[in-house]
Amino acid sequence: MPTDDSKGALAPIRICDFSGQLAGAGATRFFAAFGAQVIRIEDRLSQGGWDIFRGNGPYIDERRGVNLGGMFNNHNIEKIGITLNAKSERGKQILREIISISDIVTENFSAGVMERWGFPYEEMKAIKPDIIYVSNCGFGHAGPYKHFKTWGPVVQAVSGLTFQSGLPNMPPAGWGFSHMDHTGGYFMAIAILMALYHRNKTGEGQYVDLSCTDAALTLNGPALLDYTVNKRPLRRKHSPHSNRSVFPPMAPHGIYRSLGNDQWVAISARNDADWNALCDVIGHPELTKDKRFETMETRIHNQDDLDDIVQAWTDKRSPFDAMLALQERGVPAAAVQRPEDRADNDANSLAWNTFPEVKHFEMGKVRVEGMPMKLSKTPAKIERGAPIIGQDNDFFYNEILMLDKAERKALHDKGVI
Amino acid sequence: MTSALDDVRILEVGGALGAWCGKLLADMGATVIKVEPPDGDETRAFPPFYNDEPHKNRSLYFWHYNINKHSVTLDIESATGRDLFIRLAAQSDAIIDSCPPKHLDSLGIGYEAISQTTPDIIFAAISPFGQDAPYSDYASTDLTALAFGGPVWSCGYDDHTIPPVRGGGNQAHHTACHFAAIGVLTALVHRQFTGEGQFIDVNMHAAQNVTTEGGAYHWLVARDTVQRQTGRHSSPTPTPEVQMLCGDGRYVNIGFPARTEEQWFHLLAWLDEHSLVGDLSQYLTPPSREAIAKRDPVAIQQMREVMGAVSDLCMANTAYDIFVRAQNLGFQWGIIYSPEDAIEDKHFKERGMQAPVAHPELDAEFMYVGAPYDFKATPWALKRRPPLLGEHNEDIYAEIGITTTQLEDLSKTGVV
Numbered sequence: 001m002p003t004d005d006s007k008g009a010l011a012p013i014r015i016c017d018f019s020g021q022l023a024g025a026g027a028t029r030f031f032a033a034f035g036a037q038v039i040r041i042e043d044r045l046s047q048g049g050w051d052i053f054r055g056n057g058p059y060i061d062e063r064r065g066v067n068l069g070g071m072f073n074n075h076n077i078e079k080i081g082i083t084l085n086a087k088s089e090r091g092k093q094i095l096r097e098i099i100s101i102s103d104i105v106t107e108n109f110s111a112g113v114m115e116r117w118g119f120p121y122e123e124m125k126a127i128k129p130d131i132i133y134v135s136n137c138g139f140g141h142a143g144p145y146k147h148f149k150t151w152g153p154v155v156q157a158v159s160g161l162t163f164q165s166g167l168p169n170m171p172p173a174g175w176g177f178s179h180m181d182h183t184g185g186y187f188m189a190i191a192i193l194m195a196l197y198h199r200n201k202t203g204e205g206q207y208v209d210l211s212c213t214d215a216a217l218t219l220n221g222p223a224l225l226d227y228t229v230n231k232r233p234l235r236r237k238h239s240p241h242s243n244r245s246v247f248p249p250m251a252p253h254g255i256y257r258s259l260g261n262d263q264w265v266a267i268s269a270r271n272d273a274d275w276n277a278l279c280d281v282i283g284h285p286e287l288t289k290d291k292r293f294e295t296m297e298t299r300i301h302n303q304d305d306l307d308d309i310v311q312a313w314t315d316k317r318s319p320f321d322a323m324l325a326l327q328e329r330g331v332p333a334a335a336v337q338r339p340e341d342r343a344d345n346d347a348n349s350l351a352w353n354t355f356p357e358v359k360h361f362e363m364g365k366v367r368v369e370g371m372p373m374k375l376s377k378t379p380a381k382i383e384r385g386a387p388i389i390g391q392d393n394d395f396f397y398n399e400i401l402m403l404d405k406a407e408r409k410a411l412h413d414k415g416v417i
Numbered sequence: 418m419t420s421a422l423d424d425v426r427i428l429e430v431g432g433a434l435g436a437w438c439g440k441l442l443a444d445m446g447a448t449v450i451k452v453e454p455p456d457g458d459e460t461r462a463f464p465p466f467y468n469d470e471p472h473k474n475r476s477l478y479f480w481h482y483n484i485n486k487h488s489v490t491l492d493i494e495s496a497t498g499r500d501l502f503i504r505l506a507a508q509s510d511a512i513i514d515s516c517p518p519k520h521l522d523s524l525g526i527g528y529e530a531i532s533q534t535t536p537d538i539i540f541a542a543i544s545p546f547g548q549d550a551p552y553s554d555y556a557s558t559d560l561t562a563l564a565f566g567g568p569v570w571s572c573g574y575d576d577h578t579i580p581p582v583r584g585g586g587n588q589a590h591h592t593a594c595h596f597a598a599i600g601v602l603t604a605l606v607h608r609q610f611t612g613e614g615q616f617i618d619v620n621m622h623a624a625q626n627v628t629t630e631g632g633a634y635h636w637l638v639a640r641d642t643v644q645r646q647t648g649r650h651s652s653p654t655p656t657p658e659v660q661m662l663c664g665d666g667r668y669v670n671i672g673f674p675a676r677t678e679e680q681w682f683h684l685l686a687w688l689d690e691h692s693l694v695g696d697l698s699q700y701l702t703p704p705s706r707e708a709i710a711k712r713d714p715v716a717i718q719q720m721r722e723v724m725g726a727v728s729d730l731c732m733a734n735t736a737y738d739i740f741v742r743a744q745n746l747g748f749q750w751g752i753i754y755s756p757e758d759a760i761e762d763k764h765f766k767e768r769g770m771q772a773p774v775a776h777p778e779l780d781a782e783f784m785y786v787g788a789p790y791d792f793k794a795t796p797w798a799l800k801r802r803p804p805l806l807g808e809h810n811e812d813i814y815a816e817i818g819i820t821t822t823q824l825e826d827l828s829k830t831g832v833v
Binding site for chain 2: 013059071151154158160171172181214219220225226234235249342
């Protein structure tokens with residue numbers, strides 16, 4: 001078991017981190033939680049303004065400002081926050097020093113930004129031969145659209161994920177959040193770790209060009225092979241219908257209106273056993289003998305009828321009552337939980353500590369996203385909130401870069417740090 | 418060239434839930450051995466099938482998630498099977514287990530047992546609610562996981578009489594597997610530093626809960642509840658529409674039509690080419706998001722006029738032309754592609770997002786989806802087509818000292 005002085009799985013690692021927003025900051029967040037020293041470098045001149053979340057809501061109270069963004073706090077827990085004007089000559093010199101003592105450089109700028117600063121991969125490699133450089137950018141650093149700009153919804157639109165999410169004869173519903181900012185960050189973390197494993201083994205660093213739209217394209221699932229192999233496009237009559245399940249076939253399978261205002265329950269019957277149990281639970285055991293519903297194939301074919309039958313039952317129940325009645329018999333069913341349900345009243349979330357509380361220098365105690373996987377010997381640590389702008393300048397420039405007080409003051413006065 | 422994970426050996430056991438994690442690692446060079454029951458992994462029976470003919474070796478679902486892996490068959494429920502599993506584990510660096518919680522423990526081949534003989538094993542168990550937590554015995558599918566874990570609440574249409582919508586494509590499973598992969602890799606790196614293995618408990622429900630963006634933050638920070646809206650971020654307060662139907666029946670996502678003065682003039686000039694400026698020329702700046710949020714009637718009226726004009730502009734063009742022109746003007750607009758549109762697009766083709774894979778026994782070559790990332794020194798690669806059921810029994814079992822004769826006996830008794 002870990003002791004109090006346990007340093008975390010990635011304690012020997014230091015990241016020179018320019019990444020921000022969610023797609024980048026969400027990746028280095030893992031490293032910070034697992035004990036790496038993540039040096040979050042923010043622009044002195046714009047006060048970190050490149051990261052729009054720095055000062056954006058939600059807010060804890062009526063106060064506003066670059067230190068009070070709720071999302072920024074979530075994405076940057078446990079990181080070391082410093083400021084640097086990397087466009088100034090002295091700033092570039094300091095950046096070279098930081099790179100020389102780092103294992104990894106990360107960023108999610110638009111294509112070409114690092115080159116314009118004078119820090120393409122070749123330059124970083126000259127400074128630190130085994131450096132790992134991982135860049136996460138919307139359309140990648142090569143290809144006809146490399147200069148195009150994205151954010152989560154554009155990544156989702158262009159990759160097919162938005163189209164895959166919706167009901168027939170309706171516009172796409174898409175994702176009601178930047179799924180690909182989260183998931184782009186997950187891919188970025190995976191890429192960094194793989195490159196790190198390779199470096200630890202061989203001593204060789206490398207450059208990884210992560211294109212968030214490429215990553216999103218890989219998430220379309222078997223629908224892509226159905227097209228490339230069977231020539232069956234997803235854009236066809238009555239398709240897609242993402243509340244139903246085609247691969248694998250399941251029916252009934254949907255999201256049904258329940259008792260109350262905007263209350264819904266999701267139900268999936270995977271096989272005959274689920275179907276038979278469901279018929280019992282909804283008080284219609286005779287349906288198991290109904291010709292329309294005899295096999296999965298006929299249930300899929302008669303799914304509109306099935307939906308009406310299930311709907312008539314869920315209409316009279318709360319989502320949680322319907323869920324419990326079905327789960328008691330082993331049928332997959334789940335309330336469509338609202339944020340308050342799953343954050344405050346969900347026994348699994350509470351027992352797992354899915355939303356732990358961190359301490360932020362100005363905001364005080366705030367809950368953030370926790371870690372969905374528990375590593376038995378090197379647990380994640382999520383206790384300190386995101387740094388306010390320049391919060392760790394004294395610590396970093398003094399204890400890591402060994403600049404004395406007078407020099408730090410001079411650099412600060414000149415607008416370098 | 419070498420692969421990043423070419424010295425890593427992984428056993429994957431369980432069902433559909435963990436397959437994406439194994440694939441991500443296999444694509445970077447890990448030897449991933451899928452341990453299947455003698456009659457095959459459950460997903461070998463999942464459609465779609467090659468030429469729509471059901472067959473254990475022709476499920477495109479199985480192909481998608483298991484390319485680059487090896488396949489051995491093994492009845493882990495039998496005593497001999499359990500013994501063989503422990504011997505296979507002894508040659509492995511990691512195990513990816515997506516069996517029901519504690520199932521392998523009940524068979525005596527869970528982490529506790531394996532780590533007795535193989536102390537530095539990394540053992541990742543992926544399950545719907547964690548191994549031993551509230552709801553661990555609940556049944557779950559991709560749909561119910563996304564519903565219960567939060568994403569579904571945020572997805573759907575402005576009209577709330579229409580059910581909320583599940584994001585398509587198996588994303589609950591993918592998200593659980595992304596955390597599993599991060600966990601396994603973190604543990605592998607830690608093992609490089611210390612020699613220590615460990616157990617990883619991956620909770621799919623928690624994985625969804627932390628993948629909802631504002632859905633969580635608005636509640637945790639400000640105790641606001643987001644409401645779903647067509648094609649755009651769910652939000653505590655309504656925001657303008659973003660999806661525009663174009664002349665060819667496809668949609669584009671226009672985000673916020675123009676943010677800066679420069680963009681505003683670009684937009685007016687573009688509208689002017691189609692004689693669609695109308696009264697918009699009176700505005701010197703784009704509509705203000707802040708003013709709209711504060712319900713300022715002038716800003717709302719301007720926004721209404723802009724959206725009307727942009728809608729006409731879109732209807733006068735194809736979605737692709739709108740997308741490319743807008744991006745060239747610096748607007749973060751995106752065409753809403755279907756998956757097949759995307760994989761045929763020239764940008765993605767040029768980046769190698771169609772990766773050819775030969776299937777010799779079918780005398781055919783098929784296009785698989787390409788790499789999520791471009792590693793310059795240790796490239797991502799599709800090196801072997803998805804395994805036939807039990808294709809690697811002979812090779813893999815030989816490595817733990819099973820002779821061909823013994824393998825035949827094991828096969829006769831139904832152990833492999």
